[in-house]
Amino acid sequence: MSGSGNGSGRAGVATHVVMFPWLAFGHISPFAQLTRKLISGDETLRVTFLTAAGNVPRVEAMLAEAAGAVAVLPLDLPSVPGLPPVAASTAELSADGAELLKVALDGTRPQVATLLAELRPDAVLFDFAVPWVCDVAAPLGVRALYFNVYSAATLALTVPARCPGGQRPSAHELTAAPAGFPSDSPLVTLPAYQAANMTYVFESFYGMPSAYDRFIECFKGCFGIVMKTCAEMEGPYIDYILAQIGKPVLLAGPVVPEPPEGELEERWASWLSSFPENSVVFASFGSETFLPAAAATELLLGLEATNRPFLAVLNFPKGADTEAELRARIPPGFEERVKGRGAVHTGWVQQQHILQHQSVGCYLNHAGFSSAVEGLVAGCRLVLLPMKGDQYVNAALLARELRVGVEVARRDEDGWFGGQDVSDAVALAMAEGGDGDGRKWREFLTDDAVQKRFAGDFVRQLKELVRAA
Template sequence: MTRVSSTDHDNQLHVVMFPFFAFGHISPFIQLSNKLSSHGVQITFFTIPGYVSRIKTLLTPKSTTQIIPLQIPTIQGLTDTTAGTSDLPTSKHGNLMKALDLMQPQIKTLLSELKPNFVFFDFAQYWMPSLASELGIKTFFFSVFSAISGAYITVPARLTGTEGSNVTVTDLKNPPPGFPPSSTVRLRTFEGRDFLFMFRSSDGGPRGIDRNIVGFRGCTAVIKKTCHEMEGPYLDFMSSQFGKPILLTGPLVPQPPSGVLDEKWENWLSRFEPKSVVFCSFGSETFLNDDQIRELALGLELTGLPFFLVLNFPANVDAGAELARALPEGFTERMKERGVVHSGWVQQQLILAHKSVGCYLCHSGFSSVIEALVNDCQLALLPFKGDQFLNAKLLVDDMKAGVEVNRRDEDGYFGKLDVYEAVKKVMVEVEEEPGKSIRVNHEKWRGFLLDRTVQDKFISDIVVEMRGMAKKDCQDSSTA
């Protein structure tokens, strides 16, 4: 692919996108690339070879984005075909951090050749501001996580009163000093335990918290995938912590899905009444254990509602055998008229947009909850890791637009009745509180997200800001 430098288009902004090698990170960078490209911004996308084809399929048809595959350093467990975290066990994700750190000379060479105006980088590339500064390139830390998760976990105040790796579960159960007093957010024991990985080094390099803080402090500006309407107090707190301007993309509402739903699923879903089906999916990299699968399945059975359950497994696992062992005895036969259990990729946006789907039971990934809101699907939330826990609290406690499945404090256990009660609140008890209020708030946020004028302005404002920075650079260069 022919590489384009900024000198080829004197008046065109040129941005390099450089996300971490996990699709949950890559996807928002693609969404932002598409939206910036529609405003005339030239995009170059850095990734590893294993992701190139998948990224191409998600670029808009008129996109001029060029993709540059990076050479993966020789590290045990990584090959040219590695597709990020999805191809590696969790214990080996640190190898991707090592690979990124070893890529610095390669990245410097590419940036020297491309001469972009800006680099949008991710949490792991904490060295990017320093490297790009040597080349006269501005850097934006594009934080793909919600502001509530950043404000709770990755601010300098989180390290107040701690030394080294002495952050404990007890520390994490409480917000950092200065956290917005209007917020009632607290973590449960199992949630705090999950976040400990941010305060430990898995690869001998910097901890996740240090990568974040150094990146925030060194960048020209921070970009967040959110808005003040949803997360104002948390954005204000982050801004005060880092003393940096924070530009907002808005929640990056996806374009209406193109294409048609597979005939098999269209025919099955069309058998049911409008807004009656529960769609349940946890993404491609969240894997439930046998006990969780069993209780989830039994909970869906108890609702009496039709459901479409998607369960995924690690690449080296026989999904059919795993499902046969984990699903309750006789479940498939009992549910054959009103339930589907599927493993593998599905057309999620098209399913959520189907007239029969009325509820989305999901892991609280921020992109997923936005898709549910715009498609008028009620939200029942069952988070499993990291920012998902805080996203759920934002949706339930602050936005009051969903309900969370109850979990046990110590180990996060949930049972069939917990699943049943959550779905019932938003699908059955629609004329009672809190189900009635949740639906009213859900509709309010849906209207906000579907207001194209509002959502487009987030992107146009960023483009205006970038043009101002680029113009100032040109003026400074001409007077130097």
């Protein structure tokens, strides 16, 4: 059975959805999570997942449990001067390389057009980097839906009202939210360092559209927007986006990680088990957030000052001299002073297993939304130390609106923080009542009935959208 782009989402006939994420695993993962959610919730759905050829084995592993209903198809990235020929995701690239990867992905348009013409799916869910999918899908009768992998609060800061008259905003103008933004939000004003970071969104590289330009084209061309959130958590921002875009908004519900498989590596299991329940601070910043040397040093001094056991994971861009980078960050005498209670690691760890270990009580992280939800679901107190982009927005949303974390205090003009700020945030999070509304949101996120309702409602709305074609 196959979809046809002509409304084949009717009862008893398979609805065929194509997934086309940006080539960063922080984007690929939510697309894969949504795929698993869709497939497990409805046997009449099938998915084709498009990604660069070099990512296929990893994506297939992510979708192994849904293998019978999902096909992962490779795209051949065209050669781009300056881009390593083996590059398939941002994990292997510098910031400049990531911009070149957008050039390469734009070059796959003819392949994607051919595939959509052959597959004739009912809908294609695409990412911010490829708004041209709308132009390819429309003549085929395929519903092009922009899938926003960020929080609704983040998207709400990049709506058309951000650039009245098409004028690119200055860093100073970005300290204020766009017109009509929810007035009681903690994001109505941003500190100078966060506004300066946001200017990237409006910059053009290699003569290509800026990220903001791509967002606006997504809004203009798409048939609707899919978001991995819910009204309970981000209602005012969802309403604002709806008013700004004027297109259908489909809510998939917050993506909650599936329980981890297997056991925690013995090395970490025995080390963590040597400490009391809920005593360990686990500090980790995801696979693509790298702390500058000075920030990492203050983080380590702060963890030392907590007088608690801790495990800090520090990672570096691909190709970096890991040993040299670590040496540049570890304070003099630090290893001797924290011997027996502190560990610094670089490289992959079983994050979910570690978070669920009974001795881990605090999770210090970069406020990536998926990471924060992982920590919350595991029952950890959250300390938030965002380093870029949407992480700043997430931290404000989590700590000041949902009340599920403590932000590390920063200097407004440049975002600097010291070891004492880290130590104070951990102390606040671990104090009595330091989990705020954590228990309420943990129960909400882990309620099977709630999650099934989100999945069911989303699939129903998706099929209604397809049937309306």
